[in-house]
Amino acid sequence: MNTQDRFAQLEPALLEEINTHGIIKTFAMGDVIMRTGQYIKSTVLILEGMVKISRNDDEGSEFLMYYLQPGEACAISIICASKAETSQITATAMEDTTVLMIPIGFMDTWMSKYKSWYYFVLETYRSRFEELLVVIDNVAFRNMDERLQFYLKRHTAASQSNIIALSHQQIAEELNSSREVISRLLKKMEQRGMLKLHRNSIELLIS
Template sequence: MNWKERFPQFEPGLIELIEKEAVQRSFNAGDVIMRTGQYIKSTALVLEGRVKIYRESQDGGEFLMYYLLPGQACAVSMICAIQTHTSEVMAVAEEDSEVLMIPVHLMDDMMNQYKTWYQFVIQTYRNRFDELLSVVDNIAFRNMDERLEFYLKRYAEKTGKKSMDISHQQIADDLNSSREVISRLLKKMEQRNLVKLHRNMIELI
């Protein structure tokens, strides 16, 4: 699929520029696209697949913030890009993914010259900010059982599937919890007839 179809709103001049300067890269499921502390050289637009953005703590903990789907971009990479910062988050391909990498040194001009670009950037900030807000809500106000339900619901939404191929351990990592806790809570959900548990797979009901 041609990348332009993912971003039909972009104006011709912008498309030309991207065509000339950006690089399209493929990642396999599990590949790290951007690492915490890494110097950012490009802004990433997702074309295909699914990218997971999460935060890392000093002592090895992880915490999932949100997913990027085709047509979306990483707000953090834009933020850091403009300031020539290092990344504050990890980006990992959760499925095989196609990503368009736009060199950061172009950002300033693109913002100035292409209205459709800065609209896209603003839109991106807004969406990520909103998602971050709901994430804050969850960890600030909710117990693990409710957070788990939210997690599963969101996962199903993003993948569009009712059955998710994921282990309890992975969920625990994403929620910065532990496997046993997740297992127990899932068991309870199964008893409430909300899910059906299988090996490496959870079915939503």
């Protein structure tokens, strides 16, 4: 995958440097790309696939923050790499995924050398911050049935498919709920014609 296809907003000279110094890595669905507590030595750019960014506690509970798609970068990896800090999140491949790893040493140089990289980083921070505000609003001000609907719509938008290949248990873990509650709410949504429950997937019928 040519980086020009995914990051056309970046200057040609910068794209040339990215292609020269970037390291392409592939991950299978379910692979962990970045773990909580891991030192981050590279910024992650998404070329193909979809990546879930989540927050995990000491007991293994997970909270979904946002998804990353092709043409996007992980804001957390940029921050942690630039400051040589450990990651506070976990990044997981939701499907077969290809990423470009940019070594930490180029971060500061490119910020001052290339305006397109400077604006790309700012836009990455802005868009992730806005996504987190939406998540916070949903957690703070909505009931679980509304949160579940928001979650399903968000997942289908990120994957560009109305088929959600997740178990009820997986959804419950990401929403900090129980499988029984999620299964009951999904059944109610099916009765209302909002979705169809299949053996190993959920088909969302609303947009």
